[in-house]
Amino acid sequence: MASLTHIGITQVLNYVTATAQLSGAMSRLLEVVISVSAVIVALLWIPIALSFFSTDENKRFEARGRLKNALIGTLIYVLAISGVIYAIFNYVALGQ
Numbered sequence: 001m002a003s004l005t006h007i008g009i010t011q012v013l014n015y016v017t018a019t020a021q022l023s024g025a026m027s028r029l030l031e032v033v034i035s036v037s038a039v040i041v042a043l044l045w046i047p048i049a050l051s052f053f054s055t056d057e058n059k060r061f062e063a064r065g066r067l068k069n070a071l072i073g074t075l076i077y078v079l080a081i082s083g084v085i086y087a088i089f090n091y092v093a094l095g096q
Helices: 002-007 009-052 055-092
Strands: none
Touching: 009 055
16 A cells, blocks of 8 residues: 555556546447448458349359358458457557
């Protein structure tokens, strides 16, 4: 308790407030990134889904071929976004 009286209660409260604001900002940033990512992935999958459920057999065959590419693209995109979020967290929270 001696350290709290030495530092000052207002400084501790300022630190807690700044930390809470940073946490809130990171949370909002994460929500925005997830929302944008969901839209991008949805735009990637819409043409494939429409072709996959088509009555034309040629479109369905092409959709099966594009399905593999879309899966790989989605995986790469998710890994890239996860890496960016991890790097931002390390920079902001840990200073590395």
